[in-house]
Amino acid sequence: MAVLSPALPVVQSIATGTPPHLVLQADIQAAATQLFPRLSQRPKLMEVFSNAQIERRALARPLEWYMQPRSFAEKNAVYVEASLALCERLTLEALDRADRTAAQVDAVVFVSSTGISTPSLESIVMERLGINRQAVRLPLWGLGCAGGAQGLARAADLVRAGYQNVLLLAVEMCSLTLVAGDQSSSNFVGTALFSDGGAALLLGPESGESSLARVRGARSTLLPQSEDVMGWDVDDAGLKVRFSQDIPALVAGMMRENVDLALESIGWTQDDLNEYIVHPGGAKVVAAYEGALGLESGRLVCSRKVLREYGNMSSATVLFVLAQTLRRGASGRGLLSAMGPGFCAEHVLLEFPA
Numbered sequence: 001m002a003v004l005s006p007a008l009p010v011v012q013s014i015a016t017g018t019p020p021h022l023v024l025q026a027d028i029q030a031a032a033t034q035l036f037p038r039l040s041q042r043p044k045l046m047e048v049f050s051n052a053q054i055e056r057r058a059l060a061r062p063l064e065w066y067m068q069p070r071s072f073a074e075k076n077a078v079y080v081e082a083s084l085a086l087c088e089r090l091t092l093e094a095l096d097r098a099d100r101t102a103a104q105v106d107a108v109v110f111v112s113s114t115g116i117s118t119p120s121l122e123s124i125v126m127e128r129l130g131i132n133r134q135a136v137r138l139p140l141w142g143l144g145c146a147g148g149a150q151g152l153a154r155a156a157d158l159v160r161a162g163y164q165n166v167l168l169l170a171v172e173m174c175s176l177t178l179v180a181g182d183q184s185s186s187n188f189v190g191t192a193l194f195s196d197g198g199a200a201l202l203l204g205p206e207s208g209e210s211s212l213a214r215v216r217g218a219r220s221t222l223l224p225q226s227e228d229v230m231g232w233d234v235d236d237a238g239l240k241v242r243f244s245q246d247i248p249a250l251v252a253g254m255m256r257e258n259v260d261l262a263l264e265s266i267g268w269t270q271d272d273l274n275e276y277i278v279h280p281g282g283a284k285v286v287a288a289y290e291g292a293l294g295l296e297s298g299r300l301v302c303s304r305k306v307l308r309e310y311g312n313m314s315s316a317t318v319l320f321v322l323a324q325t326l327r328r329g330a331s332g333r334g335l336l337s338a339m340g341p342g343f344c345a346e347h348v349l350l351e352f353p354a
Helices: 025-035 065-068 074-096 122-127 143-159 184-191 247-264 283-292 301-311 312-326
Strands: 011-019 021-024 056-059 106-114 134-141 166-173 196-205 213-222 228-235 237-244 273-278 332-340 345-354
Touching: 011 074, 011 134, 011 143, 011 312, 021 025, 021 106, 021 332, 025 065, 025 143, 025 184, 056 106, 056 196, 065 122, 074 166, 074 196, 074 237, 074 312, 074 345, 106 143, 122 134, 122 166, 134 143, 143 196, 143 213, 143 228, 143 332, 143 345, 184 237, 184 273, 213 237, 228 283, 237 345, 247 283, 247 332, 273 301, 273 312, 273 345, 283 301, 301 312
Parallel strands: 106 134, 106 166, 273 332
Antiparallel strands: 011 196, 011 213, 021 056, 166 196, 213 345, 228 237, 332 345
């Protein structure tokens, strides 16, 4: 009896977007002098706003809303409201671009780490948009910046398992993790980097229809004893960012070998790669990727463009880079890569149609 090979997952469509409140980096820097009166007196620390190489960012609420202390409950209510609005809009765009209906979706992967909701938000999106009530649900929380890459890998796994139309949603409202009374350097740096946005992708098995990319494989790595590198601390005011200044050094030290192992798992080498789709956690992280992988400075043009125009939207950001790479005319083989809490590295290996 013949054994059928698993279906080859392909990305059928992608839609990205942000909340409506666009703010210039210069305006956020001016607001930071009021939020952080002591830290803003340190010129070297204030340079983080210019060194971030961000021009503008989208926020869930107007900038003035953030100038007053907000409770965790208040911020989380905004997270739910803004995330649902964005997920609904992007889902409809992704379905339309793939020429699919909501009723055809048979699995939903939902990625987010910047708020909480039980039931998880994809169930509400399903109800509002008429997605199949028997669709498998896979909510993923706590993956942070690595969530977009891992969500894509898990969505591809569902296609290999036999699901035909898998919806991937990654939505983050990072701005809501600002704690107005927290004078820590991590909170200050987060103010210079974090923003809000989301992405929706539809995946399915390869068929005669055109597709955006084939998902050839994926690899995850969890570094030992690294939980203090990045994450949230939780107190009465909400989710407080925790990250180490050592992240660029970690990328520089481990990424080449880690990428080589991911490529080796499907018989590729770095010489096979045309496209690098890297999560721009910050300008130093992008530069560390280039150095570790032996790329010329400025090679990660799509990562830098997304960072400049959108900031760091956690899990959704690398999917923005994927969308930008596709718009520029992606070809050949590609590596999609992100790092996040754990501390972990996530890689997805893609192949773009000629």
